[in-house]
Amino acid sequence: MGRRRRGRPVDGILILDKPAGRSSNGALQVARAIFNAAKAGHTGSLDPLATGVLPVCFGEATKFSQYLLDADKAYDATVVLGVATETGDAEGEVSAETSAAALTEAQVRHAAEQFVGEIDQIPSMYSALKKDGKPLYELARQGIEIEREARRITVYSLEITAFRPGERAEVDISVRCSKGTYIRSLAEDLGQALGVGGHVAMLRRTAAGPFSLEQSVTLDALQVLRDADDFPALDALLEPIDLALPQLPMIELGDTTGYYLLQGQPVQVPNAPTEGLVGLKLKTGQFVGVGEILSDGRIAPRRLISNVRQ
Numbered sequence: 188m189g190r191r192r193r194g195r196p197v198d199g200i201l202i203l204d205k206p207a208g209r210s211s212n213g214a215l216q217v218a219r220a221i222f223n224a225a226k227a228g229h230t231g232s233l234d235p236l237a238t239g240v241l242p243v244c245f246g247e248a249t250k251f252s253q254y255l256l257d258a259d260k261a262y263d264a265t266v267v268l269g270v271a272t273e274t275g276d277a278e279g280e281v282s283a284e285t286s287a288a289a290l291t292e293a294q295v296r297h298a299a300e301q302f303v304g305e306i307d308q309i310p311s312m313y314s315a316l317k318k319d320g321k322p323l324y325e326l327a328r329q330g331i332e333i334e335r336e337a338r339r340i341t342v343y344s345l346e347i348t349a350f351r352p353g354e355r356a357e358v359d360i361s362v363r364c365s366k367g368t369y370i371r372s373l374a375e376d377l378g379q380a381l382g383v384g385g386h387v388a389m390l391r392r393t394a395a396g397p398f399s400l401e402q403s404v405t406l407d408a409l410q411v412l413r414d415a416d417d418f419p420a421l422d423a424l425l426e427p428i429d430l431a432l433p434q435l436p437m438i439e440l441g442d443t444t445g446y447y448l449l450q451g452q453p454v455q456v457p458n459a460p461t462e463g464l465v466g467l468k469l470k471t472g473q474f475v476g477v478g479e480i481l482s483d484g485r486i487a488p489r490r491l492i493s494n495v496r497q
Contacts, residue, residue: 194225195418198246198494199425200255204403205233205241205392217406218243221413222421230255230395234371236276239392240403247492248428251477255431258396259343261363264387266374268295268356271384275311275371285383287356295358296347298380303345307337308372341365342373357388397433402426428492429466429474437466438478438486445469448478453485464489 201222205214211232219227228249230242239262244252269287272279342364349359358377362370371387378385393400404424412420429437444454448467459465460480467475467486476491 194219194223196246196494197222197224197422197425198248198492199422199428200248200398200431201243201245201425202398202402202404203241203243204400204405205238206406207238208235210235211241214241214406215243218409219245221406221409223418228252231260231366233392234276234390236278236387237390237392239390240395240398240400241392242395242398242431244431245425247494248431250490250492251428251431254434255396255398257366259363259365259394260368260392260396261394261399262361262370263348263389263391263393264360264362264370264374265389266358266360266377266385267388268358268378268381268385269353269383270355270386271375271378272386274386275369275375276387276390279386283384286354287381287383288352288354290352290356290381290383292347292350292352294381295350295356295377298377299345299347299360301380302373302376303342305339305341308340308367308369308376309337310335310367311369311372311375338367340368342368345373356383361393363394397430398426427474429468432466432477435464435466435477436460437468439468439470440475441470445475448486448488449475449491451488453481453487455485459484459486467491 201218203214203218205211211229215227215229222245224245226249227243227245230244230252233241242255268290269285270281271283273282342362344363346361347358348361351357370390374385374387409421438456438459440448444456448454462480465478465486467478469475477489478486479489481487
């Protein structure tokens with residue numbers, strides 16, 4: 188007999204504004220404790236240095252966290268030019284210094300253009316990618332460096348919003364990018380392209396998939412509600428699970444098709460797409476999961492919520 192989870196059966200997505208100085212998992216555990224949630228998981232790590240949008244999935248929402256892991260992201264960052272660090276950010280030891288005093292804003296803008304579009308990026312040794320089950324950053328802290336293959340990513344836009352010249356020049360950037368993009372690697376590559384080195388001094392995620400900073404809430408604000416034992420107000424902050432799937436067409440199931448699909452059987456739905464994955468809702472509007480279009484046009488269940496009420 189399995190061990191029963193402790194905590195409330197909370198379902199939904201919390202858009203957390205992660206504070207600086209905490210790991211993503213550390214922030215997740217605090218949020219989970221505040222909600223007294225039985226089950227929780229985050230949707231992609233932010234460095235301790237970084238702040239901003241960290242969607243936290245509670246309960247049944249954890250079944251669909253992959254869609255947020257795969258989603259596009261947006262960041263604001265400050266890059267210091269003239270100083271390279273071992274980690275590519277301000278938390279690492281300085282590895283090289285070169286005067287950036289001669290750099291102009293025009294030069295920086297020109298160099299940044301080469302990093303827009305589909306590019307190959309070598310992930311940092313201080314990333315959360317794993318080798319033989321171990322995160323690369325753990326190996327890096329042991330002084331171990333392994334060869335990493337370049338990965339194809341897409342930088343949709345890289346806007347320079349401010350430039351402050353000097354021996355250690357600073358450039359503020361706003362980036363929209365695909366999953367798997369490392370801003371610290373962008374900073375290092377930009378510094379290398381300019382011949383002076385560079386690292387990230389500030390990083391704030393402004394969007395993850397459909398979710399933005401405007402929807403986010405801080406741990407401090409959550410703690411105020413918890414101190415008042417105001418669980419209804421806490422639960423009201425959660426976003427519906429189906430919002431994590433904006434890329435999927437949403438199909439409405441009738442009473443009969445809904446019943447049989449929830450029993451695990453493929454069903455025929457008029458005017459459904461001819462291929463691919465689809466989101467599924469009942470006539471009541473309740474989201475029930477994800478299905479896949481079979482070769483014969485029927486929709487087969489692929490990932491369903493377990494506590495559906497018909």
